[in-house]
Amino acid sequence: MTLYVFYFLSFVAIFSALLVVFSKNPIYSVLYLIVTFFAIAGHYILLNAQFLAVVHVIVYAGAIMVLFLYVIMLLNLNHEDEPHKKNLAKIAAVICGGILMTVLVGTLRGASQAIPRTGGDIGYVKTLGRILFTEFLLPFEISSILLLAAMVGVVMVGKTDTKKTTVDINEPNNQ
Amino acid sequence: MIALLTYKGILVLIIFTVTLAVAAYSTYAERKVAAFLQDRIGPDRAGPFGLLQPLADGAKFFFKEEIIPNVSNKTLFILGPSLAMLTALMTGVVVPWGNTLWLDGKEYVLQITDLNVGILYVFGVASIGVYGIMVGGWSSNNKFSLIGAIRASAQMISYEISMGLAIIALILMTGTLSLREISLQQAGGVGSDWNLWNVVYQPLGFLIFLVCAFAECNRTPFDLPECETELVGGYHTEYSSMKLGLYLFAEYINMFISSAVISTLYFGGFNFPFMNDLGLSSNWITVIGTGFFFGKIVFFIFFFMWIRWTIPRFRYDQLMNLGWKMMIPLAIFNIALTGLVSLVFK
Incomplete structure (x- = not known):
């Protein structure tokens, strides 16, 4: 039963990931990427990590992809005005992607097969919280500082922009 | 296993039907409440007191001409309302509709599934709910x-x-994310073995949650996405017949589920005052508790409508200022305060 669910989810994840790349319309790409995220959340549930699955859906499907969709809608990309890359750029992209895949496959080939611990309450919030605040306290705090730094940076960038636009609007010949 | 699946299947069907029925009669209640607040009579032609109005509306939606604009993207045009409806109906799964019933020595929990991350599941579904509109x-x-x-x-x-x-x-x-455990922690109410509801300990949190629930359901004063004075009909301008109906229906279902979640988190869920003093068997307490739970839900649905017909819509910059400059600092202050108080009293 679990095995069939695993194969089904893997099929959905890989198929929709391929469609993300092959869709002409960027909106379809975003929607297929959301499907991929759901399939991966399903994998987390199979590994008994409900918290990770739900947070994955909230953060990726619920927040980041909404912003993606938001930006694409604002840009309103269509087939006609979509920039067509030159062949050289396409070939370069294929080579870069191929090298990245070789590296990934190379890393995974040497690794010993990990046995996921799925039993009991391994994925529960309590277990996760205890581990995060004892064993991994330093990396956890450092990553939160990293996020804070990113937020401050965004506020900085946003601040200068608003100043400029308010000045622009007030100039009479700009109306 | 089979017995459990059958029971859960029946429960899913019942909750599905009840959700749709409540949503249908919310449309009727909305007009009656509007009429009451504006000193009018409201719909009274279809059936006694206009009680058959939702059926008439539904039939009308089905018989109206369905228009799909030529320049629209047809697949996504149909996908939109379906997604809105799907996500609206998904949340009811984790809401504890009642305590346990004991029949023939078997335990029947009146909740479809008790996820240990129940609240986060509600959040996850709410956060993907916007895709239907987008x-x-x-x-x-x-x-x-x-x-x-x-x-x-x-x-x-x-x-x-x-x-x-x-x-x-x-x-x-x-100390838990499970909605059922949060409900059970608030058991008792006034009377012997007394215990207060979470709203007493978290008044600020409740206010913030309530305001945000209004915004998440796109209800006035936060109904900027369909602001008819500026945007004709907002996101559903081009929709007609049952597709429009599904969008409107999804909004009422969202309202129903939000009311249920608010009642569970802050107003004791299926618990009611004096529940330990009645001297009834636990099955009766469960049945009465479910009744009380629905009473609380109906009150909050009424509250949603009350606000809608009382307070005018925000301007868009006011909405953003309220969200980012008032609600978030207040919520952070609330977290700090809660942490401090729980540290002092433990």
Whole structure:
């Protein structure tokens, strides 16, 4: 039963990931990427990590992809005005992607097969919280500082922009 | 196993039907409440007191001509309302509709599934709920729809943050994410073995959660995505017949589920005052508790409507200022306060 669910989810994840790349319309790409995220959340549930699955859906499907969709809608990309890359750029992209895949496959080939611990309450919030605040306290705090730094940076960038636009609007010949 | 699946299947069907029925009669109640607040009579032609009005509306929706604009993206145009309806109906799964019933020595929990991350599941579904509006608004290929869709997504993201922060304070207090356990912790009420509801300990958190629930449901004063004075009909300008009906229906279902979640988190869920003093068997307490739970839900649905017909709509910059400059700092302050108080008293 679990095995069939695993194969089904893997099929959905890989198929929709391929469609993300092959869709002409960027909106379809975003929607297929959301499907991929759901399939991966399903994998987390199979590994008994409900918290990770739900947070994955909230953060990726619920927040980041909404912003993606938001930006694409604002840009309103269509087939006609979509920039067509030159062949050289396409070939370069294929080579870069191929090298990245070789590296990934190379890393995974040497690794010993990990046995996921799925039993009991391994994925529960309590277990996760205890581990995060004892064993991994330093990396956890450092990553939160990293996020804070990113937020401050965004506020900085946003601040200068608003100043400029308010000045622009007030100039009479700009109306 | 089979018995459990059958029981859960029947429960799913019952909750599905009840949700649809409540949503249908919310449309009727909305007009009656509006009429009451504006000193009118409201719908009274179909059946006694106009009680058959939702059926008449539904039949009308089915018989109206269905228009799909030529320039729209047809697949996504149909996907939009379906997604809105799907996500609206998904949340009811984790809501504890009642305590346990004991029949023939077997335990029947009146909840479809008790996830240990129940609240987060509600959040997850609420956060993907905006796709229905966004996809529908964009695929209509209409400027007003697009603006509505963009407003919906910006509003949803802004208010989700303060909603999450309000919940963190509550979780600090209860120490669990499961909605059933949060309900059970509030058992008792006034009377012997007394125990207060979470709203007493978390008044600020409740206020923030309530405001954010209004924003998440796109209800007035936060109904900027379909602001008819500026955007014709907002994201559903191009929709007609049952597709429009599904969008409107999804809004009422969202309202029903939000009321249920608010009642569970802050107003004791299926618990009611003097429940330990009645001297009834536990089955009766469960049945009465479910009745009380629905009473609380109906009150909050009424509250949603009351606000709608009392307070005018915000301007868009006011909405963003309220979300980012008032709600989020208040919610963070609430977390700090809750942490401090629980540290002092433990």
